[in-house]
Amino acid sequence: MSVLRIALPTPLRKLFDYLPPADCDIQQLQPGVRVFVNFGRRKMLGVLVTVVNESEFPRDKLKSVIKIIDSEPVFSDTLFVLLQWAANYYQHSFGETFFTALPSMLREDRPAKLNQYKTHWCLTELGRKISITELSRAPKQRRVLLLLREQNTSLTTEQCLVLDITSSILQALIKKQLIVKEEIEDTIEHAVAELVIKPSPVVLNVEQQEALDSIKQSIDDFKVWLLYGVTGSGKTEVYLQVIAEVLRAGKQALVLIPEIALTPQTVARFSERFMTKIVVFHSKLSQTEKFKGWLAAREGTAKIIIGTRSAVFTPMQNPGIIIIDEAHDTSFKQQNGLRYSARNLAVLRAQREKMPIILGSATPTLESLYNADNKQYQMLRLRKRAGKAIPPTFTVVDMRQQKLSGGLAAELLTLVGEHLQREGQVLLFLNQRGFAPVLMCHGCGWFASCRRCDAKMVFHKRLHELRCHHCDRREAVVPRCPDCQAEQIMPVGMGTERLQQTIMAHFPNYKVARIDRDSTQRKGEMEALLDGARDGKFQILIGTQMLAKGHHFPGVTLVGIVNADGGLLSADFRATERFAQLVLQVAGRAGRVERVGEVAIQTHQPQHPLLQLLLNKGYLAFTNALLEERKLAAMPPYSHLALLRAEAPNSQAPLAFLQQISLQARSLIKNTDSHVHVLGPAPAPIERVAGKYRAQLLLQSPQRKSLQILLSQLISLISNDKLSKQVRWSIDVDPIDMV
Ligand code: ADP
Ligand code: ZN
Ligand code: ZN
Numbered sequence: 001m002s003v004l005r006i007a008l009p010t011p012l013r014k015l016f017d018y019l020p021p022a023d024c025d026i027q028q029l030q031p032g033v034r035v036f037v038n039f040g041r042r043k044m045l046g047v048l049v050t051v052v053n054e055s056e057f058p059r060d061k062l063k064s065v066i067k068i069i070d071s072e073p074v075f076s077d078t079l080f081v082l083l084q085w086a087a088n089y090y091q092h093s094f095g096e097t098f099f100t101a102l103p104s105m106l107r108e109d110r111p112a113k114l115n116q117y118k119t120h121w122c123l124t125e126l127g128r129k130i131s132i133t134e135l136s137r138a139p140k141q142r143r144v145l146l147l148l149r150e151q152n153t154s155l156t157t158e159q160c161l162v163l164d165i166t167s168s169i170l171q172a173l174i175k176k177q178l179i180v181k182e183e184i185e186d187t188i189e190h191a192v193a194e195l196v197i198k199p200s201p202v203v204l205n206v207e208q209q210e211a212l213d214s215i216k217q218s219i220d221d222f223k224v225w226l227l228y229g230v231t232g233s234g235k236t237e238v239y240l241q242v243i244a245e246v247l248r249a250g251k252q253a254l255v256l257i258p259e260i261a262l263t264p265q266t267v268a269r270f271s272e273r274f275m276t277k278i279v280v281f282h283s284k285l286s287q288t289e290k291f292k293g294w295l296a297a298r299e300g301t302a303k304i305i306i307g308t309r310s311a312v313f314t315p316m317q318n319p320g321i322i323i324i325d326e327a328h329d330t331s332f333k334q335q336n337g338l339r340y341s342a343r344n345l346a347v348l349r350a351q352r353e354k355m356p357i358i359l360g361s362a363t364p365t366l367e368s369l370y371n372a373d374n375k376q377y378q379m380l381r382l383r384k385r386a387g388k389a390i391p392p393t394f395t396v397v398d399m400r401q402q403k404l405s406g407g408l409a410a411e412l413l414t415l416v417g418e419h420l421q422r423e424g425q426v427l428l429f430l431n432q433r434g435f436a437p438v439l440m441c442h443g444c445g446w447f448a449s450c451r452r453c454d455a456k457m458v459f460h461k462r463l464h465e466l467r468c469h470h471c472d473r474r475e476a477v478v479p480r481c482p483d484c485q486a487e488q489i490m491p492v493g494m495g496t497e498r499l500q501q502t503i504m505a506h507f508p509n510y511k512v513a514r515i516d517r518d519s520t521q522r523k524g525e526m527e528a529l530l531d532g533a534r535d536g537k538f539q540i541l542i543g544t545q546m547l548a549k550g551h552h553f554p555g556v557t558l559v560g561i562v563n564a565d566g567g568l569l570s571a572d573f574r575a576t577e578r579f580a581q582l583v584l585q586v587a588g589r590a591g592r593v594e595r596v597g598e599v600a601i602q603t604h605q606p607q608h609p610l611l612q613l614l615l616n617k618g619y620l621a622f623t624n625a626l627l628e629e630r631k632l633a634a635m636p637p638y639s640h641l642a643l644l645r646a647e648a649p650n651s652q653a654p655l656a657f658l659q660q661i662s663l664q665a666r667s668l669i670k671n672t673d674s675h676v677h678v679l680g681p682a683p684a685p686i687e688r689v690a691g692k693y694r695a696q697l698l699l700q701s702p703q704r705k706s707l708q709i710l711l712s713q714l715i716s717l718i719s720n721d722k723l724s725k726q727v728r729w730s731i732d733v734d735p736i737d738m739v
Contacts, residue, residue, distance in 0.1 A: 032073025229382025231588025251320025406502030424557030
């Protein structure tokens with residue numbers, strides 16, 4: 001008797017036994033194929049994990065698989081093993097883990113291939129012949145025409161996305177009869193573009209060359225390279241030249257970046273250097289387009305694959321290298337479902353597929369630096385900015401006892417004025433959107449709080465409403481205090497909207513762009529603001545951390561960090577590390593060209609020892625001090641954490657449930673002589689969000705192994721626990737946020 005053990009996308013952390021369908025040739029059946037089964041009253045897609053000879057259930061209790069969908073596995077051997085490892089490590093259901101790794105088109109009953117027509121934009125006779133000067137007044141159209149002539153082919157929708165070519169540009173060219181739209185049959189196999197690598201426009205400096213040489217020397221081996229170079233030190237240039245080497249060897253490169261929508265320039269740089277098939281997993285792509293990209297990567301026709309976190313699961317025919325840009329970024333950790341770290345999975349994947357991986361960052365995490373210290377990673381440093389760019393200088397603006405105008409000290413305002421006068425752009429960073437984080441009654445001290453969360457409502461002046469930033473609840477602003485009826489309601493504290501108002505009042509002759517989640521809601525708004533910022537249409541840029549990532553603003557000479565106190569005083573043990581990363585990332589936006597940049601940090605804690613260390617001795621001295629603190633406190637990377645979270649509308653249930661689990665955990669630990677510590681349970685830092693009460697239990701262990709063993713023992717206990725039915729619970733292994 002053959003029994004198929006199948007992973008199904010249900011939360012249950014187990015495999016399900018089925019009989020093979022009648023017409024099935026067991027010999028031909030390979031693990032990793034998708035199957036269609038009856039599950040309860042539903043039909044469901046699953047993945048075959050193994051074929052075994054017996055089941056714990058009697059044969060007549062087993063259902064037959066309805067249909068085997070694939071003849072070949074949808075996962076490569078290495079990915080399949082990696083995913084099983086991930087399911088075990090992150091304590092997640094096998095089925096859900098497999099489905100997390102598949103494009104959504106394959107989560108349905110359809111074959112893992114595609115034959116379709118695809119839109120191409122092709123040059124017309126006129127487009128080929130016309131003098132390029134005719135388009136001198138339309139630089140964007142001109143660029144497209146030049147690209148088409150250079151490639152001597154056509155552009156597809158995906159390429160246009162990658163190259164930042166909008167449909168209005170294409171329409172304009174069609175109207176002028178320079179290009180036409182054609183539907184061409186798209187069989188992935190035929191889509192192999194000839195590889196053209198354009199020469200680099202720059203000569204590498206000594207450190208870049210050394211980094212490149214080291215990586216090239218073991219280009220066929222697994223090695224983790226920590227490319228630690230300040231912003232603008234030419235890391236991307238190193239990536240490009242390493243990729244050139246990989247492509248020449250006929251292999252593929254996988255590039256992970258924090259957020260594609262925020263880094264169109266980086267992506268465009270790749271596609272301008274390499275004339276080859278590049279797939280970018282972009283949120284603007286349709287499901288079909290994503291699926292095509294996945295297929296092209298799997299079949300090896302896509303040579304470069306660029307994507308965010310989930311692209312770590314993209315199959316590759318000839319894996320050559322993985323590059324993670326801004327590898328410190330928290331977006332590489334998924335915060336729901338399969339709570340994986342794409343950075344850690346990528347390292348494991350590189351190891352299994354025997355290729356190098358580069359973790360590039362101007363501010364590596366403490367974990368990465370610790371791994372470099374232990375020789376798990378090889379550190380490569382780029383100490384200087386590439387080309388002529390000069391590093392910025394830092395100024396601490398002491399806010400204590402200063403007269404503030406709208407939260408800004410006179411010293412900072414003076415600096416802003418000076419830079420504007422010298423025709424520099426100014427970027428002000430404040431991680432609080434809205435007008436003011438608190439709306440308070442001057443008469444009695446009442447303040448507006450969210451009815452569903454333990455949080456204050458944020459005042460949004462332009463919309464004239466209050467918003468909860470935790471549950472998105474909206475409320476009208478009240479004209480008088482609901483408690484004492486006084487008409488003395490006033491905003492307290494500062495958000496980006498208020499900062500914008502203050503700045504506009506001080507510098508009425510300059511244009512201000514505010515870039516935060518509120519100002520970039522509508523399609524195209526973000527791009528327009530960023531374009532305006534780069535073109536110099538705006539002289540003052542105000543933004544939240546959205547602005548800290550990956551943008552190049554060549555004209556910015558002053559970066560002001562309006563409120564550094566939060567980062568220095570937070571209770572989260574990772575807050576100071578994040579703060580330093582943020583300061584350096586934001587600082588990286590300044591003075592990327594020949595002009596010297598200046599970074600001003602406003603704080604009530606000018607003497608804070610860690611701030612002083614960071615500014616006077618640099619990031620490594622700072623991280624070394626933090627590592628010392630972590631060591632004393634036995635926190636990561638000197639220990640490993642797992643966080644159990646529970647939430648429920650009932651205020652008692654989450655704590656009661658976790659209390660129960662903690663007792664079980666403690667007795668397991670006692671019985672097995674395990675070294676795991678149980679901390680808590682305790683209410684979450686913000687206990688109530690969107691009407692649900694939340695609690696958490698922290699497990700801490702010097703070894704991964706004992707933590708893993710305890711977690712898997714706990715999981716089976718939890719699933720059988722009566723209280724577990726009253727809460728929603730989850731496990732977060734290697735959590736990066738403790739809220
Ligand atoms: P990073 O990725 O570290 O932020 P980039 O690779 O984007 O740095 O380089 C920053 C700028 O410096 C880019 O405009 C790039 O073209 C330029 N650049 C890089 N390497 C060199 C070099 N060796 N000589 C001159 N300019 C360089
Ligand atoms: Zn009042
Ligand atoms: Zn709320």
